[in-house]
Amino acid sequence: MISWPNFRRAVPALAVLAAVVAARAEDTFYAQRVAPILEQKCVACHGEKKQKGKLRLDSFAHLMRGGEGGGVVQSGDAKDSELFIRVTLHPADEDFMPADSKPPLTPDEVKVLELWIAAGASATAPLSSIKGAPALAAPKAPVAALAPDWQPRSAQIARLEEELGVRLVARSHLPTDGLVLRTAGAPTRCDDAALAKLAPVADLIVEAELARTKITDAGLVWLATFSNLRALDLTRTRVTSAGLGSLASLGKLESLNLTSTGVDDAGVARLKDLPALRKTWVFDTRVTGVTADPAASAK
């Protein structure tokens, strides 16, 4: 095996030579399989903006240049290549990469790196020249927005929380993940009038936890404006079958909890056209035909 400094000098010559015989860059194993892994899992800290350990992994040249500890790829020998070693340590090891509990490489990704280094860590080897690489997973659909960005309305949200004594909590750090309406702290403060007052932020609310509140059938009319609602908990409210008709427009509603309400079979029948509804709980109601196994009541 050639030593690393020699190899580094040899790279431009090899590249020129290889370019003649190799496929176009976008058809290479490096471009198709290796670079995307580095881009996704490494470049945040080893790229143009940050160069932790003086290492960049955002291009083949940078990768081959290595970092402050020297080269990170020993061509032909994965087990001796820092790039491979670091991602295969025990996750609790302080040298494990990606650091700080960022998402680790998947076993398939590790395999791709191993095969590529073993085959010579080439920038130009065609995709088909390295056998045995795990198939690429189908690309994940981008995370869909569950609701409009709540941030422009944060002052209004804070005002409503203060006025109504309910909580409107961001579901996650993604501002398009919507808000959760929480009332468990003091459910009796939340009534039909409070639901009406939430109208200005209704489209931001993705989950509404209304268990044990004073909501009645009349209040459910206001829920019709909660256009992005996916989960609704009406446990132990005075809601009845008559009110459920108001939910007909909630096209995104996936989960509905009607435990200990006045709902009966007629109410459940009103839900059958809700296109996204997957789970309905009707424990402790007059709904019939529900077996002892609660899983059976999940639609």
Add this chain to the structure above:
Amino acid sequence: MNFLPTAAQTRRAFLGRVSQGVGAVALASLLGKTSPPLHGAAARGVVDPLPLPQRAKRVIWLTMAGGPSQFETFDPKPKLAQLHGEAMPESLTRGQQLAQLQGQRLVCHAPQFPFAKFGKNQTEICSLFPHIGSVVDDICLIRSMTTDAINHDPAHMFMNTGSQIAGRPSMGAWVNYGLGSEAENLPGFVVMVSTGPGRSPQPIATRQWSSGFLPSRFQGVQLHGRGDAVHYLANPGHVSRAQQRTDVTAINALNRQHDAFVHDPEIATRIAQYELAFQLQASVPELTDLRGEDARTLALYGCAPGDGSFAANCLLARRLAERGVRFIQLYHRDWDHHSQLREEMPLKAQETDRASAALITDLKQRGMLDDTLVVWTGEFGRTPMSQQTKGTAGRDHHNKSMSLWLAGGGVQRGLVYGATDEFGYAATENICTVHDLHATMLHLLGIRHDAFTVKFQGLDAKLTGVEGGRVIQGILG
């Protein structure tokens, strides 16, 4: 700043000292840049918004205090049965930590009860636990847990705080500090302790639910299952609720004045606790009034209202969960079977099996299991070796293998994760640590364990310690 290394354990003391010397506010704000400001930790919690999707909104932690034997609960070992009475291989035990078996002959002890197959995966569970068996398709059983500690108190401490040494915040305190408390008129962290009838095993110290270096309003509040749920809570006969309101308001106004002057988080705690105690005077009687629970529910759990049993506490745990309590921890004592394992294990099974399963079933039928994380665990496991110190045989404390289970709140259902060797002596496959369990639980609650830190004694202290926990990805649903 030479007082720093010798400062007492809490930031309260630290800030108290600072307020006598340097400008307290200035320094506090300086510190605030590097760690979340403890003083202002609102009901909302310091981790806001959450960095991860929240799969579990609350935790119900069932602690089987004393250390249940995995061989008589969840880890079948037919090979151990065959080797009953024979010497344990020295290759396994040489140089390893022992508790009470030090210096004694180490002999294999067969599982004392048969195992039966349950659920769609035919998971083997000890036949003493048929009800837990009946919900096995809803639980995630881990057979490869390990712990550092080998004695009760440090083992509980490790399980609760991530450190064997007392003084760190318990997980319930961490979680309420991070996520805030949902309930306005109940504590965010509630603890209940039960014991089988007529028994008096090791005590559970209240330091197990301490808030450590976090402000003490995050500590667990113990409710009692028998008699008054909170001692001395009711007003004396001549004090009306209106009078009490006036008193609390006046006292808190004075405390606020003082707080504005000295900025001591413990005063904020005092204000919050006066208010909470006032709220508890109304909320606790409502909470513990089981008249609204129908006969079917009482039969499901197998309890009578106010009987103080583990089963009654499980039912109260569900009621606490419904009322927005974030972290509910039930201790059931007396699993420390150094002797009379065969005689006493069935009693523990009887006291916990139906109730544990009922909690799962009840949460599930009410649509609450999806976002409630239930954990069932002891503080350590027990040895495959017998202990014959007194009476009939039992098993000693053991930290290299133990079984526990989780359910709901984003963990896979019907999963058996990890395995031990054929003696059940050590976890061998998918070995898990207590730090891993904590990391996973925080993950499910929407918190990144490695970023969830508080400055303490010059370090970024975290629940998962410095050894490094990792989220047990294999059990996430």
